[in-house]
Amino acid sequence: RLLADVIPPNDIGVTFDDIGALENVKDTLKELVMLPLQRPELFCKGQLTKPCKGILLFGPPGTGKTMLAKAVATEAGANFINISMSSITSKWFGEGEKYVKAVFSLASKIAPSVIFVDEVDSMLGRRENPGEHEAMRKMKNEFMVNWDGLRTKDTERVLVLAATNRPFDLDEAVIRRLPRRLMVNLPDAPNRAKILKVILAKEDLSSNIDMDAIATMTDGYSGSDLKNLCVTAAHRPIKEILEKEKKEQAAAQAEGKPAPALSGSADIR
Numbered sequence: 001r002l003l004a005d006v007i008p009p010n011d012i013g014v015t016f017d018d019i020g021a022l023e024n025v026k027d028t029l030k031e032l033v034m035l036p037l038q039r040p041e042l043f044c045k046g047q048l049t050k051p052c053k054g055i056l057l058f059g060p061p062g063t064g065k066t067m068l069a070k071a072v073a074t075e076a077g078a079n080f081i082n083i084s085m086s087s088i089t090s091k092w093f094g095e096g097e098k099y100v101k102a103v104f105s106l107a108s109k110i111a112p113s114v115i116f117v118d119e120v121d122s123m124l125g126r127r128e129n130p131g132e133h134e135a136m137r138k139m140k141n142e143f144m145v146n147w148d149g150l151r152t153k154d155t156e157r158v159l160v161l162a163a164t165n166r167p168f169d170l171d172e173a174v175i176r177r178l179p180r181r182l183m184v185n186l187p188d189a190p191n192r193a194k195i196l197k198v199i200l201a202k203e204d205l206s207s208n209i210d211m212d213a214i215a216t217m218t219d220g221y222s223g224s225d226l227k228n229l230c231v232t233a234a235h236r237p238i239k240e241i242l243e244k245e246k247k248e249q250a251a252a253q254a255e256g257k258p259a260p261a262l263s264g265s266a267d268i269r
């Protein structure tokens with residue numbers, strides 16, 4: 001059941017080059033995470049260089065937090081373990097404590113590994129929630145205990161990367177265990193242009209597309225919104241071709257002629 005949530009580094013399919021903009025966040029992650037995951041022995045000599053075992057990525061939805069976590073794992077050659085409330089509620093209902101224990105144990109066995117906790121606020125939110133279920137409380141405690149075990153072992157090549165859109169809903173105890181917090185913000189126009197370039201890098205584009213103009217018109221768009229915009233735009237010519245073909249067939253039928261063949265090599269740019 002748990003192995004289904006593990007992605008080996010070669011299968012993750014996201015690298016830092018797939019992420020447009022966010023240069024500062026990418027540089028900090030490379031410096032903070034990748035070397036300690038690959039060469040932990042270099043960081044164990046003094047107190048100040050201890051490898052970082054917890055990083056929080058926070059910011060609005062769709063800004064690339066999951067992509068960043070995946071890219072870190074890919075580039076560090078680490079297994080990516082995605083843990084989420086939805087996995088607990090769907091596959092491990094009532095067994096959250098067991099699930100968390102199994103995740104940490106597996107993560108050390110297959111180290112180097114990155115445990116990615118998406119929507120960490122829903123999993124490890126403020127503890128003083130009065131209606132909190134006993135099973136949920138136990139699961140959170142189990143998480144903390146295992147996480148602390150990890151933090152005391154300097155050579156353990158396991159990192160917890162957490163992401164949230166609601167950093168203020170996090171428990172103090174969780175915040176303390178995430179000493180580095182990186183803001184992943186909505187992109188401004190020049191950064192939207194960079195993201196568009198990355199999203200469209202492998203597409204066969206017509207030469208008159210003004211990427212900067214699109215970037216200027218998309219104020220408030222996240223990377224995810226830009227991706228959706230591109231997908232919608234890419235589907236438009238397909239729709240137009242199908243509509244044109246339908247009209248041609250209807251016209252031919254009306255005239256009693258054989259229906260024209262469907263075009264196999266239409267230029268959809």
Ligand code: ATP
Pocket residue numbers: 018019020021022060061062063064065066067068118163164165195198199222223224225227
């Ligand atoms: P959420 O908070 O909703 O979980 P998120 O911050 O984790 O969102 P991602 O899941 O990483 O966002 O991004 C969603 C999709 O948006 C990605 O799969 C990608 O297609 C696109 N995207 C977002 N940011 C970028 C970016 N900086 N460069 C390229 N693509 C991006």
